[in-house]
Amino acid sequence: MLSKGGCPKTMLSIKDALEAVEGRWKLLILFALSESPKRFKQIAREVPGITDKTLSKELKSLEANKLIRREVYDTFPPAVEYSITPHGLSLEKVLDELHFWGLTHRKEVIGE
Template sequence: MLSKGGCPKNALSIRDALEALEGRWKLLILFSLSTGNKRFKQISKEVPGITDKTLSKELKNLEGNKLITRNVYDTFPPTVEYSITAHGKSLEKVMDELHYWGLAHRKKIMGK
């Protein structure tokens, strides 16, 4: 049986997860934040190749999906830090498994 979106009903949760994490950068940003709170430039340095515009867009999307929080501190100039939420931390096992799968995949395609 298909849902309204044409996806099998038992696959809706997978589709929802993929939509929340879609793209090239979201998991890398979450991985960066998994080691502690970071400012925008710190994340930018830890995710090589991402533009400031894309990072800003992805941070807003991750915040909208309740995977990270944006904390603004009353300083001059204002300090903004991003942190991973408990909901975002629940992806740690997934990120670990992707890491190990990626290592095995790299070995397989590189022939080592």
């Protein structure tokens, strides 16, 4: 584990990581895209409760952080597909650990 001594570079890297995936939806979107590329409505169905406006905003943020790729196909009407990048896939271990921690947390705190 990292020392808690407060090395400014360590704190900065953690801050950067948290900002890249901050919020209620980004990790869920990455999880939805981890299996295969998807279109906007497919992602919306897999992330229940997210509005189209919020999904659009979060996809733009994830793309800006190079965690996902947006590909536009030259069809009529234009088709857009989102996929996770290799940089985004590097979060796979983090997502797995959060999943298992969440299961334990649910049992511990919520009692399920």
